[in-house]
Amino acid sequence: QSALTQPPSASGSPGQSVTISCTGTSSDVGGHNYVSWYQQHPGKAPKLMIYEVTKRPSGVPDRFSGSKSGNTASLTVSGLQTEDEADYYCSSYGGSNNVVFGGGTKLTVL
């Protein structure tokens, strides 16, 4: 059982927006701003898409955005494209020098 809870699946049509949630507790997501999001295509290493809740690394399209409210962080993908179809994982500082991941969400572009 993962420390952070994500929906197992999400979907949207090309051009639409989709939001993936990541729910933790006040000890992790709610208590810190070190929330990250990763995209993973099959057989590939994860790619950092969002860090520190809202920041985008260089090269990540601005269609990807992050937010947080209370113990739940969210990743929104706007203007869905076929190449966005992948697994998405959230992570958070978990306290006591620990990092916790969510169970992952499979995003399908219909």
Next chain:
Amino acid sequence: QVQLQESGPGLVKPSQTLSLTCTVSGGSINTGSHYWTWVRQPPGKGLEWIGYIYYSGTTFYTPSLKSRLTMSLDTSKNQFYLKLTSVTAADTAVYYCARDLGVCVGGGACSTNDAFDIWGPGTMVTVSS
């Protein structure tokens, strides 16, 4: 640009020790600007953070593996290492090494921000007799 590459045996027998190396190229692990980390992913499952190591040798481990885990580094070789003892089938996974993006404040003090910005391609390790 900085690149990471994992290496090590693909098959380990139960109860033995799993040893992996991560070789960093295009940048030095000795700068103090970043922490270095290991993450694993069992087949068909999600990601699990294993631990951090800093250029000074400071380590942080996930509680569930702490009793079996040792991370170390060799700055002269620009490599860092993972050793996991008494392995079982539950340790079968793709093992990734990665760099923590980090955050540095005035005076050069740096810490983790738990954002892994550069990853190796991963290496599959199977625990089986």
